[in-house]
Amino acid sequence: MTTHLSLWLVPDEKSPFTKTAQELISDTVPRNFVSSDEINHFPPHVTVTGELDADKAFGGKSAQEWLDSIDFSAYKAGQKEVVLELDTVEAEDPFFRKMNIALKENDDVRQVSAVSRRAAGLDEAWSKTEYRPHLSLFYGDVPTQQVKAKVPLIEMKIGFSLGDLFACCGGTLCMGGYIVVVDTRKPIKEWHDAIVAKRETPWAMWRATRNLI
Template sequence: MTGASLWLCPPAGSPIEAALQTLITKTIPLHFGDEKVPAFRPHMTITSDIPESVDPEEVLRKISLRGLLEVNFKELVIGQTYYTRGTLHLERTPAIIDLARQCRELFANGGAEVEIVDKWEKEVFTPHVSLVYSAMDPVPDNIREAIGQDLKEANIGVLHWNGPKGEMRGWKGGRIALVSTHKPIEEWETIAERTL
């Protein structure tokens, strides 16, 4: 990835954070055989391409929220790229879109014009929570089914599953983190963080 990234993370110590972290670090990697899939913090990427030269605290101060952010899982998707190989796509709520557009306009590549942000939002931005980064391509159907079963066993639901009552279908609020994604994955670290 180029530049740093802004992530929306689940609330600290929440059941959804714990469930996603276990899936990402322990459960789902078992399906990928000898491939050493990396561990990472549960998150939705708000935007990337943020120059390393930014003042991290200023970035977090400039973000303006218009109400409570709510992350709602929509569906499990096996994507076409390393970073989207296994994801939970999210509902494109006005609050999520507004946050992503605002951050892209203010910080990506040192700031972006509205027309560029419009195009990015329509053609590139797909709100999701990654479950695995993998070079496996294609991902066999049995692995997709196994990941779906892992989600159900972790009590994580999406819109099209009628799972048990009380399943976790996302989170409210959380934390915004500026992360050093311009480095190799094993060196990613949180540069600054703000609780919502």
């Protein structure tokens, strides 16, 4: 479990994409690997950065004051948007990335991470060298090879789940959403109710590439 808070980008909770992504996370994907009582339910999100120490990162501000103070003025809906483009299904060793959808490379996503880390007094270089933006589908202690073997099946199920959304909107899955501070020190099952600060992101566009659908 993490020992810090995290900063996430999340799609609008009213979006059909959010409902579909939640179904993938809470049902469609994990049922291929674990029993119902072992499923880790967590909200659809792309992590911007972890490592937020509640006592140090916010500089004496509340989490909400800190989040509101970050300068995202470079981005505007309809003019300069941050495109979160879901690209390929990946199986990896880390528990929190056991199965995920990697985002297509995008400098703006990395810049949002770097700006946020700067505001928290963290190393910005991480956003360019180590950051791997993704949307997790499954957390678990399952052998990675076992998960890799199911990637083609999961790709097919994602195609069924997101195909209509992709077709109707030219690849756009959701416009807008939020950037949120989440107390990820809590158990995973409590993360849905662990948001401690929230800010709208009308400049965030959630898309999928043809690799995914």
